[in-house]
Amino acid sequence: MTSPRRRAPLTASDLDNAVLAVAAEHGLTNATIRNVAAHLGVSIGAVQHHFPTKDALYISAFTALVDRVTQRIDAVGHADDGALEDVLMELLPIDSRRRAEAQVMIEFSALATRAESLAAIQERTLARIRAALCDALSARGVDAPGVRATALLAMVDGLALHASSTTGAYPQEALDSVLRHQLTLILD
Amino acid sequence: MTSPRRRAPLTASDLDNAVLAVAAEHGLTNATIRNVAAHLGVSIGAVQHHFPTKDALYISAFTALVDRVTQRIDAVGHADDGALEDVLMELLPIDSRRRAEAQVMIEFSALATRAESLAAIQERTLARIRAALCDALSARGVDAPGVRATALLAMVDGLALHASSTTGAYPQEALDSVLRHQLTLILD
Numbered sequence: 001m002t003s004p005r006r007r008a009p010l011t012a013s014d015l016d017n018a019v020l021a022v023a024a025e026h027g028l029t030n031a032t033i034r035n036v037a038a039h040l041g042v043s044i045g046a047v048q049h050h051f052p053t054k055d056a057l058y059i060s061a062f063t064a065l066v067d068r069v070t071q072r073i074d075a076v077g078h079a080d081d082g083a084l085e086d087v088l089m090e091l092l093p094i095d096s097r098r099r100a101e102a103q104v105m106i107e108f109s110a111l112a113t114r115a116e117s118l119a120a121i122q123e124r125t126l127a128r129i130r131a132a133l134c135d136a137l138s139a140r141g142v143d144a145p146g147v148r149a150t151a152l153l154a155m156v157d158g159l160a161l162h163a164s165s166t167t168g169a170y171p172q173e174a175l176d177s178v179l180r181h182q183l184t185l186i187l188d
Numbered sequence: 189m190t191s192p193r194r195r196a197p198l199t200a201s202d203l204d205n206a207v208l209a210v211a212a213e214h215g216l217t218n219a220t221i222r223n224v225a226a227h228l229g230v231s232i233g234a235v236q237h238h239f240p241t242k243d244a245l246y247i248s249a250f251t252a253l254v255d256r257v258t259q260r261i262d263a264v265g266h267a268d269d270g271a272l273e274d275v276l277m278e279l280l281p282i283d284s285r286r287r288a289e290a291q292v293m294i295e296f297s298a299l300a301t302r303a304e305s306l307a308a309i310q311e312r313t314l315a316r317i318r319a320a321l322c323d324a325l326s327a328r329g330v331d332a333p334g335v336r337a338t339a340l341l342a343m344v345d346g347l348a349l350h351a352s353s354t355t356g357a358y359p360q361e362a363l364d365s366v367l368r369h370q371l372t373l374i375l376d
Contacts, residue, residue: 027302029217103301110298112353113291114215123354147369150347154366155339158346165300166311178342181335185373 010042012050012060019061024100028107033057059117062108065101066125073132084136088179091129091156093163094172102160129153140187148186155182198230200238200248207249212288216295221245247305250296253289254313261320272324276367279317279344281351282360290348317341328375336374343370 018039023031033054037044051057069090076086093102112118130149137145159178163170206227211219221242225232239245257278264274281290300306318337325333347366351358 028298106294106301107298109349109353110216110295113294116355119353119355122350123357126350126354126357144369147366150362151343151366151370154346154350155343156346157349158342158344159338161297161345161349162310162314162342165297165307166314167304167307169311169314174338178335178339181332182339 010040010046010050013064014040015047015050015057016061016064019057020065020104023061023104023107028104028111031061055115055117058108058111058115059121062112062118062121065104065108066121069101069105070125070128073129084133085179085183087132087136088152088156088183089176091153091160092175092179093160094175099164102164106161106164126153137186142186152182152186155179198228198234198238201252202228203235203238203245204249204252207245208253208292211249211292211295216292216299219249243303243305246296246299246303247309250300250306250309253292253296254309257289257293258313258316261317272321273367273371275320275324276340276344276371277364279341279348280363280367281348282363287352290352294349294352314341325374330374340370340374343367 015036018036019031022035022039026035033044033047033051036057037047040047047057051060072090073087076083076090090098093099108118109122112122130146130153133149133152134145137148142148156179159170159175163175203224206224207219210223210227214223221232221235221239224245225235228235235245239248260278261275264271264278278286281287296306297310300310318334318341321337321340322333325336330336344367347358347363351363
């Protein structure tokens with residue numbers, strides 16, 4: 001007997017996207033196996049076939065989210081003068097897509113404070129972005145590029161945290177102005 | 189008929205402290221009305237007498253948490269040269285008490301991305317700390333103190349976020365060194 005409807009096989013990537021979509025709309029705590037299954041119109045068992053636990057589902061979805069961000073950063077590159085600012089702007093919540101992404105990223109970071117598997121993903125991601133920033137600063141002959149890259153990345157993620165967790169206190173011009181000021185301090 | 193045990197009347201402050209204690213140990217999502225009541229050995233009704241909903245309980249507990257932090261910052265003051273660094277160090281997770289506090293602060297910030305009542309508390313708190321930093325920078329004749337205060341506060345909270353959500357990548361010496369480097373850049 002065949003299934004009454006044919007559908008493309010459910011992939012891990014479908015599930016990652018569903019977790020991130022449900023989390024963006026309703027908050028990460030509501031991205032449960034049950035809600036993710038409902039979002040995709042599949043059974044709970046179909047989700048559990050890929051990811052038996054919520055922890056496993058979250059590890060995969062967080063990895064997919066940080067991969068999206070690092071791929072965008074890699075695409076910007078760091079060859080020319082404007083690229084450093086462009087890379088950093090990718091991390092700031094300056095449009096609706098990046099605002100939704102920043103919210104979910106902060107929710108995963110909060111979980112990572114108590115879950116070593118998520119903390120390991122966070123650590124690898126930060127190390128990779130920091131290395132890219134450090135390379136870009138080194139290429140311009142900046143002093144102490146490692147410390148400055150750590151500071152820059154912290155500043156940008158702190159701005160994203162502050163902009164996302166307040167209402168209207170950090171308009172895009174303010175984020176842009178703080179970022180430019182810091183780059184001028186570092187690069188001059 | 190009197191109650192079999194006498195106890196001091198339960199205050200809102202007892203409840204704030206219980207939320208923060210349960211959150212520090214088990215995560216903010218586990219600081220439910222039921223668990224807070226169990227932690228204090230009181231009935232669910234006794235908690236609900238003060239705070240009928242979890243939202244009301246969280247607004248009060250988050251206010252208590254940010255008051256703790258701002259009171260410590262006020263106590264440091266900004267009269268002498270070392271004070272600016274001391275104020276900023278208060279915000280970094282450099283001992284077990286501040287690590288626990290930073291975790292819960294990040295969890296509240298994550299909730300604040302979706303709850304306007306918490307976002308309003310976050311916004312007032314950031315504005316207050318930023319104003320204190322701006323005053324301290326102005327007193328030293330630093331250029332553009334407002335933008336630099338915003339950048340400093342973002343950098344410190346970003347470092348707290350990165351240190352709390354990774355395992356061992358941000359030892360105290362690293363946090364201290366990034367902070368000193370940034371202050372040297374700004375103040376020189």
